[in-house]
Amino acid sequence: MDVIGVALWVMVAGYMGGAGLALMAPSPRAVRVITGIGAVVGSAAGLAAALTVLATHRPFEVVLPNLAATTGGVAIRLDLLGALFLALVAAVSLPAAIYGIAYTAAYDGRRSLRAFGLMFNGFLLGMSLVPSAGNVFTFLLAWELMAVTSYFLVLTESEHSDTREAGLWYAAMTHFGFVLLVPMFLMMAPGADATTFADLRAGAAGLSPAARNGVFLLAVVAFGSKAGLVPLHVWLPRAHPAAPSHVSALMSGAMIKLGIYGLMRVTIDLLGTGPEWWGGVVLVAGSLTALVGVLYALAENDLKRLLAYSSVENIGVIALGIGAGLVLQSYGLHSLALVGFGAALLHSVNHACFKGLLFLATGNVVHRAHTRNMEHMGGLIKGMPQTAAFFLIGSAAAAALPPLNGFASEWMVFQALLSGAQIPRPEIAIGTPLAVGVLALTSGLAAACFVKAFGISFLALPRSDAAARAREVHWSTRAMMAVLALGCVVLGLEAPRALGHMYRILDSLSPFPGAAPPSPATSGTGVWLLSPNGIARASPLLIACLLTLVVMVVAIAIRARGLAVRPADTWGCGRIRQTPRMEYTSSAFAEPLRRIFSELYRPTEDLSVIVHPESPYFVRSITYTSQVVPWLERALYDPVIRGVRTLATYVRRLQAGSVHVYLLYIAGALAVAFVSAWWAE
Amino acid sequence: MTRYLVLAGQTLVAVALAPALAGFIRWLKARLQGRRGAPPWQPYFDVRKLFGKEAVVSHTASWIFKATPFLVFGTTVVVASLVPVVVAQVSPFVVGDLFAAVYLLLLGTFFLALAGLDTGSPFGGMGASREMTVVALTEPTVALSIVALALNAGSTSFSQIVAHTLTQPSAALGPGHLLAFAALFIVTLAETGRLPVDNPSTHLELTMIHEAMVLEYSGPYLALIEWGAALKLLVFLTLAANLFMPWGIALSLAPMALLIGLGSVIAKLGVLAAAIAVLETRVAKLRLFRVPELLSVSFVLALLAVMSTFLAR
Numbered sequence: 001m002d003v004i005g006v007a008l009w010v011m012v013a014g015y016m017g018g019a020g021l022a023l024m025a026p027s028p029r030a031v032r033v034i035t036g037i038g039a040v041v042g043s044a045a046g047l048a049a050a051l052t053v054l055a056t057h058r059p060f061e062v063v064l065p066n067l068a069a070t071t072g073g074v075a076i077r078l079d080l081l082g083a084l085f086l087a088l089v090a091a092v093s094l095p096a097a098i099y100g101i102a103y104t105a106a107y108d109g110r111r112s113l114r115a116f117g118l119m120f121n122g123f124l125l126g127m128s129l130v131p132s133a134g135n136v137f138t139f140l141l142a143w144e145l146m147a148v149t150s151y152f153l154v155l156t157e158s159e160h161s162d163t164r165e166a167g168l169w170y171a172a173m174t175h176f177g178f179v180l181l182v183p184m185f186l187m188m189a190p191g192a193d194a195t196t197f198a199d200l201r202a203g204a205a206g207l208s209p210a211a212r213n214g215v216f217l218l219a220v221v222a223f224g225s226k227a228g229l230v231p232l233h234v235w236l237p238r239a240h241p242a243a244p245s246h247v248s249a250l251m252s253g254a255m256i257k258l259g260i261y262g263l264m265r266v267t268i269d270l271l272g273t274g275p276e277w278w279g280g281v282v283l284v285a286g287s288l289t290a291l292v293g294v295l296y297a298l299a300e301n302d303l304k305r306l307l308a309y310s311s312v313e314n315i316g317v318i319a320l321g322i323g324a325g326l327v328l329q330s331y332g333l334h335s336l337a338l339v340g341f342g343a344a345l346l347h348s349v350n351h352a353c354f355k356g357l358l359f360l361a362t363g364n365v366v367h368r369a370h371t372r373n374m375e376h377m378g379g380l381i382k383g384m385p386q387t388a389a390f391f392l393i394g395s396a397a398a399a400a401l402p403p404l405n406g407f408a409s410e411w412m413v414f415q416a417l418l419s420g421a422q423i424p425r426p427e428i429a430i431g432t433p434l435a436v437g438v439l440a441l442t443s444g445l446a447a448a449c450f451v452k453a454f455g456i457s458f459l460a461l462p463r464s465d466a467a468a469r470a471r472e473v474h475w476s477t478r479a480m481m482a483v484l485a486l487g488c489v490v491l492g493l494e495a496p497r498a499l500g501h502m503y504r505i506l507d508s509l510s511p512f513p514g515a516a517p518p519s520p521a522t523s524g525t526g527v528w529l530l531s532p533n534g535i536a537r538a539s540p541l542l543i544a545c546l547l548t549l550v551v552m553v554v555a556i557a558i559r560a561r562g563l564a565v566r567p568a569d570t571w572g573c574g575r576i577r578q579t580p581r582m583e584y585t586s587s588a589f590a591e592p593l594r595r596i597f598s599e600l601y602r603p604t605e606d607l608s609v610i611v612h613p614e615s616p617y618f619v620r621s622i623t624y625t626s627q628v629v630p631w632l633e634r635a636l637y638d639p640v641i642r643g644v645r646t647l648a649t650y651v652r653r654l655q656a657g658s659v660h661v662y663l664l665y666i667a668g669a670l671a672v673a674f675v676s677a678w679w680a681e
Numbered sequence: 682m683t684r685y686l687v688l689a690g691q692t693l694v695a696v697a698l699a700p701a702l703a704g705f706i707r708w709l710k711a712r713l714q715g716r717r718g719a720p721p722w723q724p725y726f727d728v729r730k731l732f733g734k735e736a737v738v739s740h741t742a743s744w745i746f747k748a749t750p751f752l753v754f755g756t757t758v759v760v761a762s763l764v765p766v767v768v769a770q771v772s773p774f775v776v777g778d779l780f781a782a783v784y785l786l787l788l789g790t791f792f793l794a795l796a797g798l799d800t801g802s803p804f805g806g807m808g809a810s811r812e813m814t815v816v817a818l819t820e821p822t823v824a825l826s827i828v829a830l831a832l833n834a835g836s837t838s839f840s841q842i843v844a845h846t847l848t849q850p851s852a853a854l855g856p857g858h859l860l861a862f863a864a865l866f867i868v869t870l871a872e873t874g875r876l877p878v879d880n881p882s883t884h885l886e887l888t889m890i891h892e893a894m895v896l897e898y899s900g901p902y903l904a905l906i907e908w909g910a911a912l913k914l915l916v917f918l919t920l921a922a923n924l925f926m927p928w929g930i931a932l933s934l935a936p937m938a939l940l941i942g943l944g945s946v947i948a949k950l951g952v953l954a955a956a957i958a959v960l961e962t963r964v965a966k967l968r969l970f971r972v973p974e975l976l977s978v979s980f981v982l983a984l985l986a987v988m989s990t991f992l993a994r
Contacts (some may be wrong), residue, residue: 091741106800140729343777381743392745401788402781412826414780414837421832421987429991433828437980440824451794451813460801461741523847531778538777541761543785546776551755558901564735570742570800576743584798584806595972651862 006059007049008076008132014042015066015125022117028108032101033336035117039124042579043090046128046635053078057508061134062252064514068137072195077134080470080505081269085131085464091487092356093124095480096246097509099360102474103246106367107156123149123250130258136185143258145179147174150255153247154239157489166238169230173235177225179258184218187211188270201270204676212271216278219266220285227259229319231287231636233312237296241372242307245363247605248304253356254313257348267326268341269509276428276467279327283431287409287438290316292600292632294445299427299594299601299628301586302361306453307355307367310398310521313349315440318344320435324416336419342502349498350405350491361391364477365457368470374453379462383470390460390481395450397488400443405488406527408495410443411538415531434480445593452589461580493541493617587626589644594628601628687792688775688987692762694943695919699911700724702954709958724911728904735965736900739745739800743761745885749796750898756789757912764919767942769932773803778837779827783820786872786913790816793906797894810896811969814879818976819861819868825983827869832990843927853925855993859957862925862985867979869917871972873910876961878972915950922949 003548025031053060057080065073078086100120107113126146151174155167189195190203204212236256240248267278293312300306325340362372365389369377379548381388383445397404415494417439419433462468472478491498570578594601606625612618653663702723711718760782763775777785790812797809831837833852834845846853871878874891878898883889889896895906923930929945931938967975 031828173699176719250972305970379741381745396788396791399787399791400784401791402777403783407784411780411784418828418831418837421828421991422835431990433825433984436828437821437825440820442815443784444820447791448794448813448817451798451809454800455795457810458747459743459795459799504888531836531838533836535841536778536831536838538781543775543781546759546762547752547755547785550758551751553903554754555751557850558732558905561732561901563901566735566737567740568737570739574801580799580801582803583801584810589798589810591804591971592811593817595970596814596818628798 002060004049004078005062005514006047007412008050008060008062008078010045011042011049011128012125014038014040014045015121015128019118019121020041023114023122025114025117027089028113029105029115031113031270032104032108035104035120036097036101037094037575038117038121039100040122042121043093043097047085047090047094049078050083050090050606054080054081054087054505056171056425057504059461061101061135068141068260069214071137072135074138074141075196076129076132076171077197078132078645080508081261081265082133084130084345084349084502084505085257088352089124089127089131089254090307092250092352095129095483096249096356096360097124099249099363099477099480100244102476103363103367107244115152119149119152120247123153123247125378125583126150127250127258128256131261134196136189136197136200137614139287140178140181142183144178144259146255147178149338150243150247150251154243156244156247157242160242162238163242163637164241166235170235170239173225173232177222178216178607180222180225183500184215184222184266187215187218190196197270201272204271209275212274216267216271216274218283219263220281223259223262223266224272227256227263227311227319228289228293228315229285230292230312230316231632233315234245235287235635236312237305237308239358240311241302241304244305245359247364248307249356249363252308256311256315257352260315260322260348264322264341264344267322267327272327273325273332276327276330279325279330280427280431281321281323282319282326283323283435286316286319286321286437288316289313289319289593290442291438292316294442295593295597295600296628296630298445298449298590299603301374303365303374303377303453303457304359304372306449307358308361308373308374308630310352310446310449311355314347314398317410317442318347318391320344321409321413321416323401324413324420324432324435324472327420327423327432331423336409338503338506339412339419339505339532340416342499343409343416345502345505346412346495346499347406347409350397350488351410352489353405353484353487354394355376356395356616357390357488358398359393359482360388360477360481360484364473365391365470366480367473369464370464370466371464374456376464377457377462378460378465378583379458380466381472382459383468384458384472386472386478386512387481388454390478390485391452391458393485393488393550395454399447399450401447402538403492403547405491405495408492408499408540411529413439413501415536419457421530421589444646453602455582456586456589460583461578463580463583473601492676493544495528495540499529532568576638579616602631627658683752685935686934687768687939688762691765691767692758695761695764695766695855695915696758696908696912698947698950699915700728700908702915702950703911705951705956706961709955710961713777713962714889720891724907727758728908731899731904732901734900736902739897740802742753742796742799742897745792745801746796746897747902749806750902750909752792753789754905754909756785756913756918757909758846761916763839764916764922765839765927765930766919766946767939769840769923769927770933771875775839779831779842780824780837781838782916782987783823783827785821786976787816789909789913793894796897800897800967802897804889804896808896809889812894815871815972816977818973819871819979821985822864822868822930822976822979825874825980825987826861829857829983829986829990830986837992841984842924843919843930846925847930853927855989857990857993858925860989862921863926864979864983864986865917865921865925867975867982869914869921870957870960871976871979873914873917875914876956877964877967877975880966883966890969918950918953919946922946923951933959 045666059079063075067074281624297309321344325337330336397406400406400410527541610620704724708721774843794809834842879890930956931942
């Protein structure tokens with residue numbers, strides 16, 4: 001057994017130890033520390049295993065045939081793609097686990113931290129095993145472990161009715177996905193005893209086109225429900241705010257990426273090249289997801305819901321990369337397809353980094369401001385300067401601003417889509433430029449959204465007493481944010497090298513071996529991000545250097561002249577004292593865009609003015625409430641929910657409560673079993 | 682080495698010319714409206730005066746407010762270094778392409794909007810909100826214009842687009858190019874805060890977009906922001922001039938070619954600036970909620986540009 005095997009065993013042992021010992025620890029403090037230590041050991045070992053595989057380019061494989069033997073045994077196979085996602089999961093869980101030790105102190109004595117420790121470590125174990133799984137049984141087991149434990153984590157604050165509702169939505173959506181996964185794998189599996197991914201890959205080649213299309217569509221819907229593709233995204237803005245912040249960071253940064261992992265594993269690796277409409281489906285879904293995600297994020301006043309919608313948007317950007325890749329692949333343009341898939345992988349990693357950071361920072365903010373509503377924040381940059389700086393870095397990265405990491409991956413997605421526009425088919429030559437337009441609009445709106453998120457929460461005067469008194473939280477939480485912020489910067493500056501790794505990972509997958517394109521795009525060396533034909537290029541590192549140089553020169557020149565600064569009040573047309581009520585609010589900031597896209601938001605507005613009885617010109621009070629109701633969700637889900645309810649009332653008749661009826665059921669089931677056994681003979 | 686010097690020199694020329702361009706438009710507008718107007722070089726005096734003054738900073742403001750002018754000026758200078766102003770063939774040392782330029786400008790706007798919110802002034806917030814709205818809505822048009830150009834040239838690199846247009850002059854007059862030019866011109870008006878989207882000379886707070894956002898700035902900070910804004914205008918006009926009508930641009934580093942390049946870019950900028958001055962004299966400012974209609978027109982133009990590029994192939 002080599003290093004990787006040992007590391008994986010340590011990973012499993014760490015998570016299981018953390019889960020088990022947390023149940024037995026004596027005091028709340030001990031529970032928190034043990035939960036954290038188990039998770040840290042597990043994720044550090046997982047990270048080590050994944051990085052070793054990525055560095056050596058050698059897949060790791062181990063089969064435990066005696067464990068659950070009837071289902072084909074537990075098989076672990078960590079190839080390069082799996083290792084990337086394992087590294088992603090571990091890299092987010094390591095800081096989140098350390099952050100959680102101090103963060104969960106707020107729950108001391110209020111809630112069972114033991115159960116939380118069990119679920120937290122179980123969740124991390126499930127997420128780590130999903131990309132490591134080598135056969136269908138292991139994959140589904142890990143997938144379900146991840147789903148169930150995260151459900152309980154979402155329910156941590158179950159005394160709120162919102163949280164319970166969020167949990168219900170989450171459980172329903174995640175099991176909807178699971179229900180589709182099983183037939184998808186059944187359609188692919190060539191035989192009951194051949195369920196490893198290698199068997200599926202071999203079997204997929206012999207499937208009929210109709211069956212391949214079916215598998216593809218099932219994969220898009222099943223994994224899309226986990227990743228949050230519109231209209232399957234409904235659980236994200238509910239579950240993310242309900243969960244504790246470090247769990248939100250894990251769900252948003254890591255868990256939804258496993259939906260992307262599943263989609264890429266099944267479509268690119270197992271199925272291989274498909275017809276071009278596969279790419280079209282993913283492109284349309286990606287465009288819709290990106291646009292709807294960012295537009296709802298913009299209208300949101302709840303900081304964590306805003307971040308959740310922003311995750312939906314980023315999943316859309318990733319899907320645009322995958323879609324471009326699928327289209328190009330169907331035309332045999334493997335080297336160009338590589339750019340699309342590479343951009344998607346890079347954006348997955350980048351999003352994990354900056355969204356993890358943003359959720360951790362939001363955790364600290366919510367902890368101090370005692371609210372998630374941005375309308376009650378403001379001025380936090382004075383009391384929490386470091387948290388503010390980290391949140392700013394995360395925001396700039398999420399708005400895809402150079403030289404941070406979001407920029408590099410969006411640039412590559414643009415280049416991949418542009419390659420698609422070269423294909424001489426009208427629907428593709430018009431469709432991909434439209435996708436470029438959608439992506440550009442999305443990034444512009446994302447910039448507006450994060451100006452609002454940072455500007456309203458952290459700048460100007462505090463809008464509540466809690467916000468005015470806000471101070472920094474425990475140093476360990478800030479250290480973990482610093483790690484992720486550094487990740488955003490390094491991944492941005494070193495994006496070409498990171499992209500080179502992504503290309504190598506894709507090269508190792510079955511449809512690409514030997515397809516190593518001659519263009520410099522795959523070399524990924526140096527400081528340049530290159531377009532597929534190698535002509536257009538951009539260098540985040542050089543942009544950063546040049547920008548720093550110019551800013552330094554100008555700053556020194558102005559300092560040398562002497563810069564006299566006089567503090568004074570904000571100018572306000574002659575009024576005496578500035579109050580927070582004069583500031584622009586979160587709703588006001590989003591108002592122009594809310595009006596422009598009113599068809600999507602369809603806000604309900606309620607204005608009541610109470611005037612003086614003597615004259616209508618003297619106003620006593622004005623009450624204005626406005627709410628954005630996601631009508632798209634209602635239109636789609638309300639009929640489904642009603643249908644399920646109706647069905648449930650019919651099904652309830654089966655549960656008559658009479659022992660005789662139940663005996664009849666048992667007899668009937670036995671008869672069916674006998675008949676089917678006889679039939680099989 | 683010479684190439685580095687030429688690149689640095691061309692960037693400095695752009696930075697130095699920027700106030701004159703803004704002053705020229707202002708002067709010409711005044712003449713067209715029958716006023717005498719300040720001379721075109723007036724912005725240089727303004728900038729010098731502002732650099733000598735003290736800056737007034739609100740108690741409410743944080744470091745973001747003080748850092749923003751440097752960042753805004755810095756990003757605009759970096760973008761200016763990407764754009765082929767006088768010479769086209771310096772590509773090995775240009776650090777980004779068209780998309781990178783767009784995102785760099787977005788970086789400046791991002792911080793400017795944050796600075797608008799930072800002082801807690803309602804005008805700042807209003808300006809920030811409106812500016813981000815307009816910028817977000819211009820992005821798709823900018824991207825599609827880039828696509829239309831890139832489809833012809835096969836790349837989003839500045840020098841490649843210029844080189845391609847020079848070798849195929851017929852493409853420059855094709856429908857794809859003309860439509861993309863029209864789209865980009867409308868976007869230029871919106872991005873640089875000109876009429877009919879924003880009025881650069883208004884001092885009525887409720888109608889301002891860009892000016893409301895920078896209302897709290899004074900002294901050297903204001904000088905940097907105004908200079909940056911003028912440079913942004915110059916960069917956009919240079920893009921419109923040199924990507925669509927690159928004739929005259931220097932292709933070698935010979936002194937004569939560089940002189941012709943400089944002369945031609947000044948002439949082209951003069952024509953475009955005159956067009957803006959005439960336009961600003963002729964049209965009234967649009968209501969804020971009519972702006973999206975104008976921008977969707979520009980988006981459709983850009984989409985038509987892409988489609989005609991495809992059909993022409």
